[in-house]
Amino acid sequence: MNLKELSALLGLSQTTVSRALNGYTDVSEATRARVQAAAKLHDYRPNTRAQALATGRSRVIGHVIPKISTHAMVNPIFADFITGAGETYSQHGYEMLISVVDVDEEEKAYRAMKRRGLVDGLIVSAPRRNDPRIELLDGIGLPYAVHGRATGTTRPYTWLDVNNRRAFARATAFLLDLGHRRIGLINGLEVMDFAHRRRQGYEEALRARGLAPDPELMRQDEMTEGYGWRAARDMLALPDPPTAFLVSSVVCMLGVRRAVDEAGLVLGRDVSAVTHDDQLSYLRDDGPVPAFTATRSSVREAGQRLARMVIDRIDNPEAPHRQDLLEADLIIGRSTGPAPS
Amino acid sequence: MNLKELSALLGLSQTTVSRALNGYTDVSEATRARVQAAAKLHDYRPNTRAQALATGRSRVIGHVIPKISTHAMVNPIFADFITGAGETYSQHGYEMLISVVDVDEEEKAYRAMKRRGLVDGLIVSAPRRNDPRIELLDGIGLPYAVHGRATGTTRPYTWLDVNNRRAFARATAFLLDLGHRRIGLINGLEVMDFAHRRRQGYEEALRARGLAPDPELMRQDEMTEGYGWRAARDMLALPDPPTAFLVSSVVCMLGVRRAVDEAGLVLGRDVSAVTHDDQLSYLRDDGPVPAFTATRSSVREAGQRLARMVIDRIDNPEAPHRQDLLEADLIIGRSTGPAPS
DNA sequence: CCAGACGGCCAAAGCGCTTTGGACACGCCC
């Protein structure tokens, strides 16, 4: 059933039927009701492609996954983030397009998306410092919103981020208050803006207590379980090992716990650890007292909010850019305790 | 730059330019070369929406994520699967559309996708036993391919699955060979077809050695770290505890390891465990000797292959349905050893 | 030398929708 058939059935013009369904006021309420009833009865849905062609808007929002190589890491927060965004999109009548793109073809991919009219807007994930994509997208003229920030970028842009610096400063201060003096940082890759900011928070909190950050206690890598394990194991084997860890992801934290266990130590007694917790659904740490002390911020909720932000930009491209800085909660779990004396 | 402008520029008709770019033979090689050069020079990309409208094909493949409630679990394999599929799609000029849909509106969503011409085909994930979606999609007339199988469905359909029954039978036999007699099964939800098959394999292997499956040693739930931990902890506290576990996912396995550690036992010595390993990138278990003995099968590769299968169905809807049964590798790691005597 | 095949090109229709620019009828006021 298409518009032509539906209007023939009703004895009305396509114009009138279209306008009735789209809420225009120049159609009488009686006709509108009749049209709506018929549309419902025959389960009429306007063809998206035709609609998109006629209106110039596709009602699709794109997410680009840059692919480094065939064996590249998939971001573990990806699934929860997507789910959150997808919820908001469907509430607002948008669809989500996901494109896996070779990292060196990313620019071409963005341009193609625009030219081909594939999407009305984009979500930019995993911004790096001075991320070139922001200027690029402004140049292309595609509305977008960034998940995270790109330190060093001067032009205004729309973003949503967790206050990573503050979260890690608080977590560090918390560990310092517990008497820990040597605190290992098991960070994500610091080309990633969030990881860079986390280190800043960590160093800042140390310096505020007159402690100098020790390069030996700072690691960065892709956040896998294996990396968490290796990093913690190696640091625990140092002559002057840390008594606490600050960890960038629950996935890594699981590796840290393994290393601590294997060293014959007890987490929360001999060694403390605080992790950042994105509240990934399959690693949810609930229960009366959570296993891990964590700076917590839901990535699914971030997805929801950011989706709304792109939609707003699409609807209103001239509006000033919005920024949203979420504070992470500090959740006290069983992985921290006073520093052993 | 659109087709009209490009053809004006070349002094050719739109027809000729279009046909030149689309590889028709009724345009001279000289003209074709000239057209291609101009297209490249001006970075011409046909507008997807117009193309879709004209051809009746959108070159988009849909993935539906059924949403149970706001706090529902996101499948941890989702991200890697998507990445695999996305790689294949982009190689073949397809885009991937992901739709988060309330589970009770799934049927409506599929119908809408068809009517609105949103997608040319679909991937069906997480099939349940007697999954109604297969008949539904046949009825709607939308090509699809299923990731997994739906036991009880009689009509032919296209699927790709891991031989879960065989994998778990092998793993069970392996543990039995090591002398284990009480083997706990920490399974996924058994409404899911894969989990049901895994239990079959497990029970089959036990019975082949004259052992009766003990309901006390069989759990099923959503596969989170916490579930793995609780299940293992509870079973280890039984009067006659298992000496080995069979675990449905590395995510659960991490919880199992935690429970084993907390019980003061050593994994691979006091307690053995075999897990299924989807080779999720952020939980990759490499290293010279992997930490976990596992039945291993790459979900990313599954995504790649399945993507190709839908594309084949779209290109050739009358071809017989293809089925693809992948055998999992049994990888011996450090989480298994002879049963303690 | 002519019919027919063929290579190379094009005008125009059509995909299913939205939107522009009226048309028409009616009632109101001066």
Place this chain on the structure above:
DNA sequence: GGGCGTGTCCAAAGCGCTTTGGCCGTCTGG
């Protein structure tokens, strides 16, 4: 009664592609 606003409706023109059906000249074989 003529002019004017108002409330409803519609024909037709696009949106940017693909595809159908044909045109026109050149080549080939009988």
